[in-house]
Amino acid sequence: MTDKLELVRKYHEENALERLFVGSKELEIKLMHICGMADIAMEIASVYKANFDRELLKLCALHHDDGRVLQYKYLGNFNDRELSHNELGAMALNQWCIKNKITPDSAIHVLRDVMMYHGRLALCECRVTWESRPYIEIISDADDIENGCIGAVGYLLNECRTDAKGYNTTHPEHFGKIKPELWAFYELGQWFDKMKYCESYAEYVLFAATLAMKSIKKYGWIAKKAMLKPSYGYASALQGYEDIFSQVMSYEDAKHAINVLRKACTVEE
Ligand SMILES: [Fe+2]
Ligand SMILES: [Fe+2]
Structure with a gap:
């Protein structure tokens, strides 16, 4: 598949992450998320053989969140x-293709x-081709591991305190x-749609922890290892x-x- x-390589060269994700602390944190999740995606790929090209998987991982730059700009x-x-x-x-x-x-x-579909496969199943599916699955799972088991402890409290998501804070x-x-x-x-179910910051935090639980259940040691590593000033994400x-x-x-999360992290596989 090399040639x-x-x-995609041309897109990667012209849209270098170090040039895109600059100008704010928030975008730099997103870049850390992207690099961390790309490593996890490759780790999953080395364990779970599937029908995909490793270089394309890596490029997809590195660019899956390019939309965050425009979102932050707007x-x-x-x-x-x-x-x-x-x-x-x-x-x-x-637009890059048209230009x-x-x-x-x-x-x-x-x-x-x-x-388009990472993190939304369950909602958009019918629109995904057989060729794209394994890439979307691995990127979504690596995204969940990074978000749920590593990145979440870095941003959750700040998002709750600054009302970044606009949830109800009746209590x-x-x-x-x-x-x-x-x-x-x-x-x-079990994954649930946070857009549909979360109405409070306590529920939003529980959603992030549910991604961690889902990842531990599906990927065992890859996710547990992430949970037990030092993270954002804590001795472990746990x-x-x-x-x-x-x-x-x-x-x-x-x-x-x-208690639920601690038990999941310590249960032997
Ligand atoms: Fe994303
Ligand atoms: Fe992501």
Whole structure:
């Protein structure tokens, strides 16, 4: 597939991450997320053999969140409910093709699908081609591991305190209640649509922790290793979650949430 990557490589060269993700602390944090998740994507790929090109996978990982740059430029934040970074990324790639008079080839289509559908495969299943599917799956899972098991402890508290997501804060002392069905999703490690279910910051934090639970359930040691590594000033991401739960949830909710996560991290495979 090597020469089939010519156009994607050209896109990569002309849209270097170090030039795109600059100018604010928030974009630099996104760049850390991208580099971390690209490593995880390659780690998953080395364990789980599938029908894909490793170089294309790496390029898709590096550019899956390009839409964040435009989103930040327009909104000053990363609120997908206002403006989807998935759609902005795919649109920017389309415009790059038009500007360069490029007819998209199959690798460009895969990159575009990864930008458009990562994290949304369950919602857009029918629109994804068989060729793009394994790339979207691995990128989405690596994204969940980085977001849920590493990055979350770096941004969650700040997002809650600055009201970055516009959720209800009817109980500001602990950033809201948690619906019973979300506890069930969390304990099972079952992904749910945060746009549909989350109404408070406590629920939003539980969503991030649910990604961690889902990742541990699906990828075992790859996700546990990420959870137990030092992260954003904490001795481990697990310890980070303990602190965050205690700050955004009621005492009882926080105790339950950390017990579930701690147990998942220590259970032998
Ligand atoms: Fe993304
Ligand atoms: Fe991402």
